[in-house]
Amino acid sequence: MGVERTIVIAGAGIGGLTAALTLAGKGFRVVLLEKAERLEEVGAGLQISPNASHILAKLGLRSALDAVALAPEAVSMLSARTGDTLARLKFGAEAQPRDDYPYWVLHRADLQAALAAQVRAHPAIELQLGRRFDEVSSCDDGVIVVDRGGFDRCQHTALALIGADGIWSAVRQQLFPQAQPRFSGLIAWRSTIDAARLPADLISKDVRLWLGENAHIVAYPISGGRRVNIVAIVAGSWNRPGWSAPGDPSEIMAQFAEPLWSASARQLIGCADGWRRWALFTMADGGVWSQGSVALLGDASHGMLPFAAQGAGMAIEDAAVLASCLDGVSNADHAAQALQRYARLRQPRVGRVQATARRNGAIYHLHGPMALARDVAMRLLGQRLMARQRWIYDWRSED
Numbered sequence: 094m095g096v097e098r099t100i101v102i103a104g105a106g107i108g109g110l111t112a113a114l115t116l117a118g119k120g121f122r123v124v125l126l127e128k129a130e131r132l133e134e135v136g137a138g139l140q141i142s143p144n145a146s147h148i149l150a151k152l153g154l155r156s157a158l159d160a161v162a163l164a165p166e167a168v169s170m171l172s173a174r175t176g177d178t179l180a181r182l183k184f185g186a187e188a189q190p191r192d193d194y195p196y197w198v199l200h201r202a203d204l205q206a207a208l209a210a211q212v213r214a215h216p217a218i219e220l221q222l223g224r225r226f227d228e229v230s231s232c233d234d235g236v237i238v239v240d241r242g243g244f245d246r247c248q249h250t251a252l253a254l255i256g257a258d259g260i261w262s263a264v265r266q267q268l269f270p271q272a273q274p275r276f277s278g279l280i281a282w283r284s285t286i287d288a289a290r291l292p293a294d295l296i297s298k299d300v301r302l303w304l305g306e307n308a309h310i311v312a313y314p315i316s317g318g319r320r321v322n323i324v325a326i327v328a329g330s331w332n333r334p335g336w337s338a339p340g341d342p343s344e345i346m347a348q349f350a351e352p353l354w355s356a357s358a359r360q361l362i363g364c365a366d367g368w369r370r371w372a373l374f375t376m377a378d379g380g381v382w383s384q385g386s387v388a389l390l391g392d393a394s395h396g397m398l399p400f401a402a403q404g405a406g407m408a409i410e411d412a413a414v415l416a417s418c419l420d421g422v423s424n425a426d427h428a429a430q431a432l433q434r435y436a437r438l439r440q441p442r443v444g445r446v447q448a449t450a451r452r453n454g455a456i457y458h459l460h461g462p463m464a465l466a467r468d469v470a471m472r473l474l475g476q477r478l479m480a481r482q483r484w485i486y487d488w489r490s491e492d
């Protein structure tokens with residue numbers, strides 16, 4: 094296949110792998126560059142709601158993901174102080190007839206492995222590991238992309254470059270150096286727990302959220318229920334980039350002390366070991382996502398707080414819309430127009446999700462009388478709180 098049907102993607106995370114599949118599905122040859130030597134088991138749980146699971150299902154991943162993911166019955170909002178349930182919001186057809194696709198919880202590594210297996214099996218996709226995007230320049234045909242692996246440099250001429258290289262994107266750094274991730278003042282601590290080590294009353298098929306003062310905990314089953322993913326969000330000033338800095342268990346235990354935190358929440362924290370932490374950085378809403386034949390996708394363009402559980406979902410949606418916009422395009426001018434259209438189509442929705450994630454975080458971390466008012470409102474609204482999420486979950490791609 095010639096230059097006019099070749100697209101280079103930098104980054105084989107969830108967004109880059111999905112985009113490789115959606116673009117190959119439109120007849121493009123895809124060169125997928127990933128700086129890591131191996132797609133390792135880094136990271137922990139991800140939530141994939143129907144707005145994204147339907148795209149993965151259409152890519153033929155339904156049975157592979159059903160085998161490793163769980164579909165929780167509900168999200169339970171709990172009081173940090175008492176452990177009481179404030180509201181239980183049901184998923185699924187019984188609660189929402191529109192839920193024709195699952196709400197999955199799963200390990201990031203399982204999703205990445207399922208996508209990578211499909212990518213490796215696709216004859217039009219070349220996954221190149223240990224290749225770091227280095228620079229891009231424009232040419233008559235589109236772009237010249239240079240990547241590096243050790244001392245070796247490689248050059249690709251292509252119709253377009255997609256920067257799916259995460260929140261610390263090198264593609265974005267070259268194109269829009271003024272757009273920098275900002276530290277949110279929040280730190281996520283995460284661990285997974287062997288479910289067999291937990292007492293029965295601490296095991297649940299729900300996604301559980303304990304809402305506390307300036308902190309919250311999210312827990313849900315992953316790896317087919319064999320492990321529980323736990324993420325504890327706290328305020329702080331530690332702000333190093335990266336996903337996997339080791340965390341001291343005594344430090345996290347001290348953050349979740351009595352009487353602000355109930356025995357059950359503290360017991361869950363106490364059962365976890367191997368804590369990792371990452372500082373939460375975000376990109377500003379909007380911004381510029383494309384320039385000529387280069388566009389950004391996923392966290393590279395809109396890294397967001399995880400409090401709407403849509404970081405991976407928005408990257409997957411981006412991949413579907415990007416492929417629709419580029420469908421049938423075979424020259425550089427049209428590619429540049431298609432990439433602008435992709436950004437125009439995506440930005441309003443992604444901006445709304447970014448704002449929702451910020452608002453959710455503020456609500457989760459309320460204290461004093463405002464927290465009491467929130468708890469009363471949650472008890473009163475109950476399942477109706479789920480209706481407020483439908484605009485996120487009910488989105489479907491055009492093809």
Ligand SMILES: Cc1cc2nc3c(=O)[nH]c(=O)nc-3n(C[C@H](O)[C@H](O)[C@H](O)COP(=O)(O)OP(=O)(O)OC[C@H]3O[C@@H](n4cnc5c(N)ncnc54)[C@H](O)[C@@H]3O)c2cc1C
Pocket residue numbers: 103104105106107108109126127128129135136137138139201224225226227257258259260261262263264283336390391392393399404405406408
């Ligand atoms: C190692 C890791 C662990 C994570 N763990 C969690 C988690 O536990 N929970 C959670 O909610 N979110 C996690 N995330 C983030 C989550 O995956 C993303 O928010 C979401 O899936 C959007 O994905 P993305 O593809 O846009 O970016 P990412 O998932 O960040 O993927 C970007 C990819 O680009 C690669 N890359 C970066 N620079 C270059 C370069 N110059 N050249 C080539 N490749 C490059 C990276 O190695 C990575 O594979 C993690 C991300 C990573 C990279």
